[in-house]
Amino acid sequence: MSELTVRPVDRLAGEIRLPGDKSISHRALLISALAEGKSIITGLQSGADCLATRRVLAGLGVRIETLADGSVAVFGSGPAGFRASPSILDCANSGTTMRLMAGIAAGLPFATSLTGDASLRKRPMARVTVPLREMGARIQAEPGELPPLIIQGGRLTGREHRLTVASAQVKSCLLLAGLLAAGRTTVIEPAETRDHTERMLGYFGGRVERAGRTLSIEGGQRLAGRPVRVVGDFSAAAFFLAAGAIVPEAELVIPEVGLNPSRTAFLELLRRMGAVIEAEPGGETAGEPSGRLVVRGGHPLRGVTISGPEIPNLIDELPLAAVLGLNARGRTEVRDAAELRVKESDRIAAIVGELRRLGAEITERPDGFIIEGPQRLRGGRADSRGDHRIAMCLAVAGLAAAGETVIEDSGCVAVSFPGFEAALGSIIA
Ligand code: S3P
Numbered sequence: 550m551s552e553l554t555v556r557p558v559d560r561l562a563g564e565i566r567l568p569g570d571k572s573i574s575h576r577a578l579l580i581s582a583l584a585e586g587k588s589i590i591t592g593l594q595s596g597a598d599c600l601a602t603r604r605v606l607a608g609l610g611v612r613i614e615t616l617a618d619g620s621v622a623v624f625g626s627g628p629a630g631f632r633a634s635p636s637i638l639d640c641a642n643s644g645t646t647m648r649l650m651a652g653i654a655a656g657l658p659f660a661t662s663l664t665g666d667a668s669l670r671k672r673p674m675a676r677v678t679v680p681l682r683e684m685g686a687r688i689q690a691e692p693g694e695l696p697p698l699i700i701q702g703g704r705l706t707g708r709e710h711r712l713t714v715a716s717a718q719v720k721s722c723l724l725l726a727g728l729l730a731a732g733r734t735t736v737i738e739p740a741e742t743r744d745h746t747e748r749m750l751g752y753f754g755g756r757v758e759r760a761g762r763t764l765s766i767e768g769g770q771r772l773a774g775r776p777v778r779v780v781g782d783f784s785a786a787a788f789f790l791a792a793g794a795i796v797p798e799a800e801l802v803i804p805e806v807g808l809n810p811s812r813t814a815f816l817e818l819l820r821r822m823g824a825v826i827e828a829e830p831g832g833e834t835a836g837e838p839s840g841r842l843v844v845r846g847g848h849p850l851r852g853v854t855i856s857g858p859e860i861p862n863l864i865d866e867l868p869l870a871a872v873l874g875l876n877a878r879g880r881t882e883v884r885d886a887a888e889l890r891v892k893e894s895d896r897i898a899a900i901v902g903e904l905r906r907l908g909a910e911i912t913e914r915p916d917g918f919i920i921e922g923p924q925r926l927r928g929g930r931a932d933s934r935g936d937h938r939i940a941m942c943l944a945v946a947g948l949a950a951a952g953e954t955v956i957e958d959s960g961c962v963a964v965s966f967p968g969f970e971a972a973l974g975s976i977i978a
Contacts, residue, residue: 586774656729
């Protein structure tokens with residue numbers, strides 16, 4: 550199994566080339582497949598999760614080609630262009646693929662089977678199967694509403710869904726099902742979550758109405774294929790923002806990063822902790838704002854509490870809050886983040902357990918963790934637990950440790966950031 554070795558550094562300098570945003574890439578593929586006509590997607594993320602979405606769509610008869618310049622052409626023929634797959638479709642490690650595809654499959658007039666790897670087969674699907682059944686889909690799952698899912702779709706009826714979990718995946722699943730349903734589908738979120746689906750649907754000519762946390766879509770709308778340029782992934786940038794904030798002589802430039810306000814709470818968190826980050830807004834691409842970030846190290850960090858409605862906006866960055874907390878003066882506390890326990894790994898147990906192995910003192914809570922800082926990690930061996938974000942987070946933690954850190958099973962970074970190791974290597978002087 551692959552390992553990544555990280556040595557402590559005092560200096561980081563350079564420019565980071567980010568992979569395309571993972572969430573936007575999934576939506577670009579799915580929504581262009583539902584549209585009519587050709588969509589050429591540039592900057593599509595090439596990580597394993599987005600490849601899973603591409604493979605699943607191809608399995609359902611959607612023609613997708615990689616062009617000579619690396620961009621990807623999707624030839625959409627509307628929902629009627631989808632064909633039943635003779636085999637079970639593999640979503641690999643990707644919760645986004647399974648949950649968003651479940652919404653589409655529920656609206657297609659045949660049976661679709663979706664499975665995934667050992668991690669995905671442990672992740673809760675009731676949050677999508679229950680509301681999709683209420684719209685008329687017939688869905689079989691394993692006990693506990695776990696994958697594989699067998700979805701017999703077609704003839705959905707729009708209705709109102711009041712969600713109990715703040716999840717962009719669930720919201721998106723139901724909006725996509727709503728697009729294929731008769732009548733109006735309304736989704737009421739308990740807290741705001743990333744809005745890439747709404748933006749991408751709008752960009753393709755669809756109409757999603759929004760009033761606060763209530764979203765509505767009329768079924769039967771036709772979408773038209775369009776060129777999409779995918780902006781850089783803010784969640785990938787977050788590892789380098791954290792690295793820049795904890796390494797004393799750091800200056801890192803991150804161009805062309807997505808700055809959608811429903812994704813950038815981590816930027817506010819870094820600033821609240823005392824980090825210095827310049828943001829230069831750029832334009833809007835395919836309905837998504839982007840810009841350039843510069844982080845400069847050497848500014849003392851202070852502990853903070855992270856809780857409540859800000860959690861969904863930085864859910865994927867929360868393991869990094871532990872690394873920042875170790876490097877900050879005072880108490881850092883994460884609360885209201887029990888959702889972390891049902892990600893690619895139990896991210897609360899993973900980050901607490903693995904940072905402890907590297908020498909940290911952390912208190913684990915059912916919905917988060919508490920760290921008294923500053924603390925210097927000793928280094929040593931830690932395990933990614935097969936979770937890409939845990940692997941990258943441990944690598945960042947290792948930059949500020951006393952000794953060498955070895956991250957076992959680090960190959961999983963390819964799920965969302967295939968060039969991570971090279972990007973990290975390139976900024977270590
Ligand atoms: C995602 C939504 C989030 C996030 C995941 C990607 C998306 O999951 O953790 O990495 O693309 O919609 P939840 O919506 O389940 O919180």
